[in-house]
Amino acid sequence: MDVVWDNRFLLWQGLKYTFRLFGVVVVLGTVMGTIFGLGLLYGNRVIRGVLRAYVDIVRGMPLIVTIFLIFYGLSAYEVNFSPFQSIVLALSIFSAAHMAEIVRGSVGSISAGQTDAAKSLGLTFWPRVWSVILPQAGPIMMGPWTNLAVDIFKSTSLAILVSQADFLFSVQKRAIAEREYLAFYLAAIVVYFVCCFAISQAGAWATRRMRVGVAA
Amino acid sequence: MTATETRHASTHPMVQIKQVQKYFGTLHVLRGVDLDVQSGEVVCVIGPSGSGKTTLLRCINFLETYQDGRILVDGALVGYRERKGKLAPAPEREIARIRAETAMVFQQFNLFPHMTALRNVTFGPIKVRKVGKAEAEQRGRELLDRVGLADKEKSYPNQLSGGQQQRVAIARALAMEPKVMLFDEVTSALDPELVGEVLGVMRDLATSGGVTMIVVTHEMHFAREVADRVVFMDGGVVVEEGRPTDVLLNPRTDRLRAFLSRFTASGLGPSI
Numbered sequence: 200m201d202v203v204w205d206n207r208f209l210l211w212q213g214l215k216y217t218f219r220l221f222g223v224v225v226v227l228g229t230v231m232g233t234i235f236g237l238g239l240l241y242g243n244r245v246i247r248g249v250l251r252a253y254v255d256i257v258r259g260m261p262l263i264v265t266i267f268l269i270f271y272g273l274s275a276y277e278v279n280f281s282p283f284q285s286i287v288l289a290l291s292i293f294s295a296a297h298m299a300e301i302v303r304g305s306v307g308s309i310s311a312g313q314t315d316a317a318k319s320l321g322l323t324f325w326p327r328v329w330s331v332i333l334p335q336a337g338p339i340m341m342g343p344w345t346n347l348a349v350d351i352f353k354s355t356s357l358a359i360l361v362s363q364a365d366f367l368f369s370v371q372k373r374a375i376a377e378r379e380y381l382a383f384y385l386a387a388i389v390v391y392f393v394c395c396f397a398i399s400q401a402g403a404w405a406t407r408r409m410r411v412g413v414a415a
Numbered sequence: 416m417t418a419t420e421t422r423h424a425s426t427h428p429m430v431q432i433k434q435v436q437k438y439f440g441t442l443h444v445l446r447g448v449d450l451d452v453q454s455g456e457v458v459c460v461i462g463p464s465g466s467g468k469t470t471l472l473r474c475i476n477f478l479e480t481y482q483d484g485r486i487l488v489d490g491a492l493v494g495y496r497e498r499k500g501k502l503a504p505a506p507e508r509e510i511a512r513i514r515a516e517t518a519m520v521f522q523q524f525n526l527f528p529h530m531t532a533l534r535n536v537t538f539g540p541i542k543v544r545k546v547g548k549a550e551a552e553q554r555g556r557e558l559l560d561r562v563g564l565a566d567k568e569k570s571y572p573n574q575l576s577g578g579q580q581q582r583v584a585i586a587r588a589l590a591m592e593p594k595v596m597l598f599d600e601v602t603s604a605l606d607p608e609l610v611g612e613v614l615g616v617m618r619d620l621a622t623s624g625g626v627t628m629i630v631v632t633h634e635m636h637f638a639r640e641v642a643d644r645v646v647f648m649d650g651g652v653v654v655e656e657g658r659p660t661d662v663l664l665n666p667r668t669d670r671l672r673a674f675l676s677r678f679t680a681s682g683l684g685p686s687i
Binding site: 310312313315316317318319320321322323324326330331334335 | 476478507508511512514515516517518519521523525526527528529538539542543587591597
């Protein structure tokens with residue numbers, strides 16, 4: 200394991216890339232997914248149709264295929280995205296589709312009576328969603344959202360497919376250079392586990408904080 | 416409104432329901448309902464399930480749409496604008512404005528579970544009426560005291576009994592200072608021993624005067640004691656209406672007679 204430690208600076212570069220990719224995709228995926236989820240619930244027939252098709256198609260494809268589609272599709276249409284931008288786009292499309300379903304499911308589980316009560320006080324749509332619906336849907340969403348975040352973190356390793364220098368890429372590169380495969384991959388497992396575990400714990404903490412007062 | 420009505424605009428009925436038709440898909444639920452409720456009047460609406468009474472109530476604050484006819488609250492057309500004699504959907508802002516004047520209390524209470532009792536009561540005035548927090552809280556405390564729950568202001572709904580939750584819901588509705596209060600079978604989901612405390616609050620409200628109340632209920636003794644008028648609905652229309660003693664003790668139609676007999680003969684409710 201000393202050899203892994205000797206390479207820690209280079210591995211750290213890869214890990215920084217992974218963190219950056221993860222951060223951007225989680226934010227984009229969560230925001231877009233929330234909008235799409237609300238669209239699936241409250242949009243007109245056209246919006247719902249389009250979103251339904253998008254969510255079902257993306258969720259029916261392996262993520263690898265999505266990445267290749269975006270990467271090679273973009274270049275075929277001569278759109279000049281950097282590889283980082285393409286992998287961000289592909290992962291965000293994947294994340295938003297899953298987030299849309301999470302939002303649709305959790306908001307949809309809020310009883311219609313809550314919307315009735317908010318309407319009858321004279322609240323319009325967005326104040327209703329913001330003050331009454333989302334605070335109740337939030338704790339319900341946190342479990343699935345945390346799972347999605349962990350999935351996204353693990354999926355960042357697919358950046359290797361488009362030659363991006365993420366953590367896994369740097370692990371492989373150093374393993375080949377040092378000819379010490381087992382040590383490096385064991386280290387990779389530990390690092391991925393620690394990061395995913397941290398995400399799960401953060402999610403659990405956030406869920407506890409959000410549950411204050413809401414009926415279990 | 417006709418010319419006569421506009422001249423006497425201040426004396427029009429608080430709620431006017433004219434020939435209202437409503438369909439759920441192909442199901443014809445409201446088949447030409449006519450009803451006027453004067454300001455300050457307490458009207459109890461009774462009828463068998465499926466008669467359309469809850470649907471009618473929910474049309475008044477446009478929680479349900481209606482396809483034909485007119486519903487007016489204090490002279491304002493609910494849910495639509497009149498365009499060349501036809502109904503055109505009104506913008507959300509207008510609908511929300513009318514809803515702020517018609518507070519509803521629900522069978523399932525529908526308190527906001529993520530807010531304390533006091534916050535439930537002050538939420539509407541602060542968000543919709545733009546009342547300041549201090550003023551809203553003071554009024555909220557007065558209302559909670561009025562319904563007998565002054566000591567529960569910091570409790571969350573899941574810490575309250577059904578009867579207490581419903582009383583908070585009444586306080587929440589009152590906080591909006593509405594022109595009309597709509598009660599949708601508010602005691603039907605309560606354990607029997609909790610019904611009395613809620614009816615007590617409603618009785619106080621009714622006798623204190625000034626509050627226009629439309630109460631859909633199965634509680635016949637409440638209707639008899641408290642209502643100014645009782646309205647019997649069946650099959651999507653108003654079949655009989657009049658003073659409580661007339662309607663409940665001297666039914667004129669067979670349908671009403673049949674409906675009332677279920678209450679006394681089967682012993683399901685206290686005798687009227």
